[in-house]
Structure formats: structure tokens, C-alpha cells
Amino acid sequence: MSDPQPATLHDIETGTGPSSDTKNTNSVYSALVVHEEKEYPGSGTLEDPYVVDWKKADPENPFNWSKRRKWVITSHLAYATWVASFCSSSYSAGLTYTAMDLHLTTEVAILGVSLYILGFTVGPLFWAPMSESELDDQAFQLIRKFANGESICKRNIFIGTFTAFTLLHLGGSLCKNTATLLATRMLAGMFGVSPFTNSSAAMSDMWIPRERGFPGSLYACAIFLGPVIGPVIGGWVAMSYLGWRFNFWIMFILSGVTTIGFVVIEPETYAPVLLRRRAERLRRGSGNNAVYISKYDVGHSRKRIDIFRKNMVRPFVFLATEPIVLLLAIYGSIAYAILYAFFAAFPIVFQEQRGWSSGLGGLAFIGVGVGTTLGLCLTPIQNRMYQAAAARSPTGRAAPEQRLYAPMFGAICLPIGMFWFAWTSSPHIFWLSPILAGVPFGIGVALVLFGATQYLVDGYQIYAASALAATVVLRSVVAAVFPLIIPTMYKNLGDGWACSVFAFLVTACMPIPFLFYKYGPWLRKHSKWAVQDATAPSMSVVPPPGTSAKEKSSN
Numbered sequence: 001m002s003d004p005q006p007a008t009l010h011d012i013e014t015g016t017g018p019s020s021d022t023k024n025t026n027s028v029y030s031a032l033v034v035h036e037e038k039e040y041p042g043s044g045t046l047e048d049p050y051v052v053d054w055k056k057a058d059p060e061n062p063f064n065w066s067k068r069r070k071w072v073i074t075s076h077l078a079y080a081t082w083v084a085s086f087c088s089s090s091y092s093a094g095l096t097y098t099a100m101d102l103h104l105t106t107e108v109a110i111l112g113v114s115l116y117i118l119g120f121t122v123g124p125l126f127w128a129p130m131s132e133s134e135l136d137d138q139a140f141q142l143i144r145k146f147a148n149g150e151s152i153c154k155r156n157i158f159i160g161t162f163t164a165f166t167l168l169h170l171g172g173s174l175c176k177n178t179a180t181l182l183a184t185r186m187l188a189g190m191f192g193v194s195p196f197t198n199s200s201a202a203m204s205d206m207w208i209p210r211e212r213g214f215p216g217s218l219y220a221c222a223i224f225l226g227p228v229i230g231p232v233i234g235g236w237v238a239m240s241y242l243g244w245r246f247n248f249w250i251m252f253i254l255s256g257v258t259t260i261g262f263v264v265i266e267p268e269t270y271a272p273v274l275l276r277r278r279a280e281r282l283r284r285g286s287g288n289n290a291v292y293i294s295k296y297d298v299g300h301s302r303k304r305i306d307i308f309r310k311n312m313v314r315p316f317v318f319l320a321t322e323p324i325v326l327l328l329a330i331y332g333s334i335a336y337a338i339l340y341a342f343f344a345a346f347p348i349v350f351q352e353q354r355g356w357s358s359g360l361g362g363l364a365f366i367g368v369g370v371g372t373t374l375g376l377c378l379t380p381i382q383n384r385m386y387q388a389a390a391a392r393s394p395t396g397r398a399a400p401e402q403r404l405y406a407p408m409f410g411a412i413c414l415p416i417g418m419f420w421f422a423w424t425s426s427p428h429i430f431w432l433s434p435i436l437a438g439v440p441f442g443i444g445v446a447l448v449l450f451g452a453t454q455y456l457v458d459g460y461q462i463y464a465a466s467a468l469a470a471t472v473v474l475r476s477v478v479a480a481v482f483p484l485i486i487p488t489m490y491k492n493l494g495d496g497w498a499c500s501v502f503a504f505l506v507t508a509c510m511p512i513p514f515l516f517y518k519y520g521p522w523l524r525k526h527s528k529w530a531v532q533d534a535t536a537p538s539m540s541v542v543p544p545p546g547t548s549a550k551e552k553s554s555n
Contacts, residue, residue: 044290052279053295054271060207062269070206070215071477076265077199077216080162080258084192085226086494087251088116091172091185092343094238094247096351101244102178106487112185113343113483119189120196120476124469127157127194145223148480154198158262165191166255172248192255196223196472201465204457205269209397210390212454213383220450221376224442227339228369231346235362274297314463315470324459324516324530326493328452331509333475335414335445337482338502342368344486349434349495349511353427367435371417371442375410379450380444382406384434400458400531401520403451407513410447417441422499444506451513459520459530467529475511 008423041049054061091098092113093168099109140261168191171184203215238244268274271293279292286292342365351361385405389398417440424433453468460467517522524530 007150014504040292040547044286044292046291049291049293049300050279050282051295052275052282052292054275060274062271062274063208065206072265073206073267073269074203074215074218076261077195077202078222079263080158081195081199082222082226083251083254083258084165084195085223086230086254087169087188087192087226088113088233088250088340089227089230089343090247091116091230093234093358095347096243097238097244098181101394102175102181104178107484108178110344110483110487111182113340114480115182115186116189117340117476118480119186119191120193121473121480123190123193124197124472125315127161127198127469145164154202154273155262155266155268157194158266159259160264161191161194162255166252166259167246167282169252169255173252175512193472193476197465197469200457200468202269204461204464205271209458212457213386214379216448216457216507217376217379217420220453221446223336223449224339224372224446225330225369227343228365228372228442231343231362231365232369233362235357236359239358314466315473318463318467318470318529319474322467322527322528322529324520325456325467327512327516328456329471329474331512332449333478334451334472334502334505334509335448336475338369338418338441338478338506339445340479341482341486341502344483345499346489348433348487348490349425353495354431363530364435365438367438368442369438371439371444372446373442374439375443375446375450378409378447379406381452382447399521400455400524401517403454403458404513404517404520405451406447407451407455408517410444410451411506411510411513413440413444414448415503415510417444418499418503418506422503423496425495425499448513455516455520459524463529470486 039055040050040052042048044050058064064164077163095106095109095112098104098112099106127172165188168184171180171188175181176182199217203211203219207215233250234247237247237250240246246376275294275296279294279297282292283290320326346364347361350356350364351358356364382403384406386398389402390396393399401473417437419433421437421441424437454469456467456471457464486498489501493501494499525532
């Protein structure tokens with residue numbers, strides 16, 4: 001519910017008097033403001049403004065929201081992530097029918113998958129920085145009108161991007177040519193990726209580290225369950241009387257429901273935005289006679305476009321200067337890209353070589369789905385280990401490296417699943433064996449990506465959206481390429497060696513979580529952005545030179 005607006009800026013600037021009802025509201029609100037002034041440091045002048053911060057047990061602080069409200073929000077964020085990933089793969093199950101209908105080659109039809117994933121590389125460069133910047137209201141009138149005049153923030157980005165994401169599925173369901181299909185697929189990926197970076201950051205705005213494990217695992221597993229379930233449903237729909245286009249209507253319906261959920265369910269969670277709005281309300285409530293400023297804006301002239309530009313560059317800065325982000329991005333890129341490579345490999349292994357239909361070929365992904373689900377079931381073990389470490393800590397907060405037990409186990413599972421699939425996928429070997437190989441692969445990819453996400457969120461805190469954006473950009477580029485090279489690899493190398501190439505890659509990456517577990521504290525100590533000392537009472541992030549006041553006072 002929005003707060004009462006005692007006086008508009010137009011009233012103050014033009015001298016137009018408010019109505020009698022507004023005057024009454026002003027008198028009540030002004031009394032509240034006088035009480036508020038006593039609770040904030042400062043004198044209310046331009047030189048010494050009141051610095052607005054959270055109060056003790058503040059009900060507007062997302063960390064103090066009820067567990068029920070947090071779980072409703074978290075569940076919807078995970079569902080939105082699942083929808084975006086489901087739409088990436090549901091199309092792939094009907095590639096044969098799409099190629100026949102639009103007179104495409106197999107390689108061009110696969111572009112519909114690759115371009116969607118390629119859109120994932122563009123979106124994070126805008127949606128993550130915008131969620132951390134609160135841009136100029138005048139530049140986004142449409143979203144402001146749809147969101148009750150609020151400025152750009154996580155919630156409004158979700159609403160705006162998923163509205164466009166929903167409408168873009170009409171391109172696939174109604175298209176008459178290849179250009180329309182491919183263009184709308186890429187744009188859909190660009191707009192649909194916003195939950196991939198901003199959902200985890202929104203969860204970190206609400207859940208303390210001790211409680212963040214299972215909510216984070218829902219988000220992480222949604223990323224992989226979507227691509228797995230997509231071909232299962234899409235394959236049967238494409239081969240039925242409904243046709244391949246009906247898959248896009250399913251995407252349209254699921255995305256529309258998600259958009260409604262963002263409007264009805266999702267509040268803003270980002271503390272700098274919430275405190276900035278409170279400061280604005282208090283300033284208006286004082287009749288514009290007192291100056292209030294969020295603690296995140298102290299000493300900083302809020303040139304919003306400059307903040308946005310800096311935030312937009314930050315993911316690339318992280319990739320260039322942060323070994324933790326770079327190596328986890330590389331590892332996650334390979335694991336994630338292999339999942340999408342299966343969308344081109346499974347039709348070769350099960351449909352071309354074994355003669356299965358599109359529907360049966362989609363069912364081959366069940367092994368990966370079971371593995372991903374088992375990975376989710378293992379996350380409580382990781383959570384208990386993290387909580388035990390927090391209980392042993394004198395500060396009650398565990399080091400981010402305590403999130404790496406799951407990735408260490410997943411790193412072992414990944415090459416097992418890949419080598420198993422590589423050398424049992426030949427047609428003369430019983431079909432169940434390559435499907436079962438998807439179980440350890442699914443466990444590995446879920447645990448590696450889940451643990452990496454949690455590690456980055458704990459390690460970079462208010463910069464979590466930028467750190468995750470860096471990983472999403474890199475893994476999306478790699479995932480867009482892998483499906484395109486699979487047909488050539490299988491043709492020239494054969495089933496065993498083609499898949500073994502990817503198995504060797506995940507084997508080479510296997511030491512990464514073990515190395516970070518040992519050397520992560522040292523790397524964070526020498527980082528300009530990461531939490532430096534997990535045992536320090538403040539768990540503070542030391543900002544780099546030139547960082548804004550918002551960033552300096554993040555903790």
C-alpha cells in the first residue's frame with residue numbers, strides 16, 4: 001500500500017494550495033515527520049541533511065518481512081526463472097516440423113535455440129545495472145505508468161521485461177517466415193533473462209545468509225528444470241494435431257501468468273531504492289522544509305545516468321579483474337552449455353540413430369531431470385553444513401567458501417555423467433544406459449551452478465546482480481555456440497569422442513571449487529569488490545576508489 005502524499009512537487013514549486021483534505025493529511029503527517037526527525041542523525045539542512053536508515057525491527061526492511069511473504073515472493077521468482085528457461089528449450093523439440101513448415105535446414109532451425117540464448121548475453125547488461133541504479137523517471141514513462149509512477153527498480157524491470165517477453169512469443173506462434181521467427185526468438189531471450197540475474201539478487205535482499213540456502217536452490221534448479229521439461233512437453237505437442245506453433249502459445253500463457261504475478265505479488269526489495277523513497281516521502285511530509293537523504297546517497301550527487309553507466313560496465317570489470325567471477329563463469333559456461341548442446345545431441349542419438357519420434361526423444365531428457373531434482377534434494381545437506389559453520393563462527397556468519405561443498409561434489413559428478421553418456425550412446429547399446437547417464441550429469445550441473453550462485457551472492461553482496469550478470473553473459477555466449485557445432489562434431493568424430501570433448505572440459509574445470517575453498521579468502525582479501533574477511537564483525541565490503549556513497553555504505 002502506498003504512503004499518503006501530503007503535497008506534490010507541483011504544489012510546492014507553483015504555490016498552489018492543496019485541498020482541505022490534503023491539509024488535514026499534512027498536519028498528521030507533519031507530526032509524524034517531527035517524530036521521525038528525532039530518529040535520524042543530522043539537522044535537516046542541505047549541509048547536514050537527515051540521514052535515513054532502517055530502524056530496529058523496521059517493518060519496511062525486507063529482512064524483517066514475514067516468512068510467508070518471503071516464500072511467496074521467492075516461489076514466484078523461481079517460477080519466473082523456470083518459465084524463461086523452459087521457453088529456451090520447448091522450441092527445440094519441434095525442430096523437424098518447424099524446418100518442414102518454413103522450409104529450413106536443420107542448422108537454421110537450431111538457430112532458434114542459439115539466438116534465444118544469445119539474447120541472454122544482451123539482457124543482463126541492461127537489467128542488472130538498471131536494478132542497481134534507479135534511473136531517471138522521464139526516460140521510462142510506460143513502465144512508470146504501469147507501476148504507479150515508481151522509478152526504475154527490480155520490480156518494475158521484472159514487469160517491463162516480462163510484458164515484452166510475453167508478447168514476443170506471438171512472433172513464433174503467428175510467423176510466416178524465418179526472419180520473424182529468429183528475430184522474435186532473440187528478442188524474447190533478451191527480455192526473458194531478467195530473472196536469471198535479478199531474482200537471486202532479490203532473494204539476497206530478503207534472506208539472511210543463514211536462511212538463503214534453500215531459497216537459492218529453488219532458483220538455481222529452476223534454471224535447469226526448465227530446459228529439461230521443455231523438450232518433454234514440446235515434443236509431444238509438436239507431433240500432435242496441435243503442431244509446433246502451439247508450443248509458442250504455451251510459452252505465451254506461462255509468460256503471461258508470470259507477468260501478472262510480478263504486478264500482483266512482487267514488491268521492491270532493493271534497500272537503496274526503498275530508503276531513497278522513504279527520504280523523499282519525509283521531505284515532502286516536511287513541506288519541503290527539511291532535507292532527507294538515504295544513507296546510500298550521503299556525499300554523492302545522484303547523477304543517475306552516470307551510476308547506470310558505471311553499473312553497466314561492472315560485469316565486464318568483474319570478468320577482467322575478479323578471478324573468482326571469471327573462473328566460476330568459465331566453469332558455469334561449460335556446464336550450462338553442455339545442457340543446451342544436448343538439445344542438438346539427443347535428437348541425433350535417439351531420433352536419427354534409434355528412430356524414435358519427437359515425443360519419445362523428449363522423454364530422453366528425463367534422466368537429466370531426475371538428476372537435477374536429486375541435486376535439489378541434496379541442497380539441505382549443504383545448508384546444514386553452512387549453518388554449522390555459522391554456528392562455529394564468533395560472528396554467527398559463515399565464510400562464503402562454506403557454500404562450496406555442493407559444487408565440489410557436483411564437480412565430481414559432471415565428468416562421470418559425461419563419459420558415461422559418451423561411450424554408451426551408440427545404437428547397439430541398450431537405450432536406458434545413455435538416459436541414466438543424465439542422472440549424474442544433472443546432479444553435477446545443478447550443484448555446481450547452485451553453489452556458484454550462492455558463493456557469488458555471499459561473496460559480493462550488493463554487487464551480486466553484477467557478478468551474476470557477468471556469469472550469465474559468458475555462459476550464454478558459450479551455450480549459444482555449442483548447439484550449432486554438435487551436428488558437425490558428431491558427424492566427424494562419432495558419438496563417443498564428440499561427447500568426450502565436453503567430458504574433458506568439465507574434468508579440467510573440476511579443481512576450481514576445491515581451489516576456491518582453499519584460496520578464496522585470500523582472493524577476496526585482495527579484491528576491491530568482494531567481502532574481504534568472513535570473520536570480521538562487520539563482514540564489510542571495502543569499496544574501490546571512486547565508488548559512490550551508496551556503495552560505500554552498503555552494509
